[in-house]
Amino acid sequence: QVQVEQSGAEVKKPGASVKVSCKVSGYSLRAFSTHWVRQAPGKGLEWMGGFDAEEGEIMYAQKFQGRLTVTEDTSTGTGYMELRSLRSEDTAVYYCTTPRLGPGAFDIWGKGTVVTVSS
Amino acid sequence: EIVLTQSPGTLSLSPGERATLSCRASQSVTRSYLVWYQQKPGQAPRLLIYAASNRATGIPDRFSGSGSGTDFTLTISRLEPEDFAVYYCQQYSSSPWTFGQGTKVEIK
Numbered sequence: 001q002v003q004v005e006q007s008g009a010e011v012k013k014p015g016a017s018v019k020v021s022c023k024v025s026g027y028s029l030r031a032f033s034t035h036w037v038r039q040a041p042g043k044g045l046e047w048m049g050g051f052d053a054e055e056g057e058i059m060y061a062q063k064f065q066g067r068l069t070v071t072e073d074t075s076t077g078t079g080y081m082e083l084r085s086l087r088s089e090d091t092a093v094y095y096c097t098t099p100r101l102g103p104g105a106f107d108i109w110g111k112g113t114v115v116t117v118s119s
Numbered sequence: 120e121i122v123l124t125q126s127p128g129t130l131s132l133s134p135g136e137r138a139t140l141s142c143r144a145s146q147s148v149t150r151s152y153l154v155w156y157q158q159k160p161g162q163a164p165r166l167l168i169y170a171a172s173n174r175a176t177g178i179p180d181r182f183s184g185s186g187s188g189t190d191f192t193l194t195i196s197r198l199e200p201e202d203f204a205v206y207y208c209q210q211y212s213s214s215p216w217t218f219g220q221g222t223k224v225e226i227k
Contacts, residue, residue, distance in 0.1 A: 037164075045156075045164065045207055047216040061215040062120075101169045104211020105154045107176075109163035 002026035004110040006096055011116045017084040020113045022096030024077045027108075032100050034079030036070060038092040039112075047104075048081070048094075054103050086117045121146050121210050125219035131227040138195040140222045142208035147188050152212035155184055155193045158221075159204045167206075168193060198224070 007021040022034055035050025049060035049070045058070050069082045079096055094113045097106040122145040132138055142153070151171035156164035166175045168184035171191060181196040195202055203226050208219040 044220050045158075045209070045218040047209075047218065052214070055214075059214050063215075095163055097163075099211075101166070101173075101175060102152065102154075102211065104152060104209065104216045105166060105169035105175075106156075106164070106209075107166040107169070109165075112163055 002108055004096055004098070004108055006094075006110040006113045009114040009116070011118065012086050014087055014117060014119055016086050016117075017082060018086060018115050019080055019082040020094050020096070020115070022079045022081075022110050024079070024098070024108075027098070027100075029072050029074045029077055029079065032098045032108075034070070034072060034096050034098055035104075035106065036081040037095045037097055037106070039095070040089070040092040043092075046092075052103060053099075083115075086115075088117050091115065091117045120215055121148065121213050121217055123208055123210060123217055123219035125206075125208060125222045127222060128220075129223045129225060131225050132198055133227045134198050134200055136198050138193075138198055138202070138224055140193040140195075140206055140224075142186075142191040142193070142219050144189040144191075144210060146213075148191070148210045149212040151187055153184075153186070153191050153208060153210050155182075156207045156209065157202075157204045158207065164207065195224075200226075 003025045033051035036048040052059045071080045096110040098108040126141045155168040158164045172184045
């Protein structure tokens with residue numbers, strides 16, 4: 001059975017960093033990678049980055065370049081998203097998601113991790 | 120960056136009615152790399168349609184997708200009570216992968 005378990009809610013101060021994890025079971029990260037999508041309160045969905053199987057490398061949305069690092073530990077089936085230099089606009093639910101029906105067709109989703117950035 | 124514009128912003132319909140949602144891209148979405156998601160409050164998105172017109176596993180056949188190039192449509196043939204939600208389109212033909220702003224389907 002496919003499952004995705006994300007780490008718990010975080011509260012951070014502006015300028016700090018946050019690292020969110022997502023442990024998968026029922027499939028291997030060697031076969032299907034993790035991506036990260038976020039949703040600010042009351043807003044739409046925003047793709048942040050992840051491993052692009054067609055390009056063969058981790059891709060990041062330009063707006064997060066230099067602040068975002070996506071990594072995976074395939075031995076433990078865990079993906080990580082680290083966002084640095086946090087600002088209040090980074091307050092959002094961060095979802096770990098996996099595409100199995102095409103490079104960007106996200107069919108598996110975690111429940112989300114709430115990250116609150118506040119002084 | 121490909122900008123996806125969804126219309127209408129809100130669709131007010133009754134159960135049993137047909138819903139037609141539009142997603143227009145600012146440039147061509149190649150290889151029909153476009154998907155549709157449904158999201159309910161407090162939940163993660165759920166994949167409905169991939170590659171423009173293929174239903175994901177377990178998705179009822181009242182959901183259908185069509186289109187190519189810059190114009191795509193999600194149709195719900197007969198709305199069930201559980202279909203009232205927000206729907207997003209998303210393209211993955213060109214980085215950064217982008218989402219539309221969403222269409223809310225609400226009960227009239």
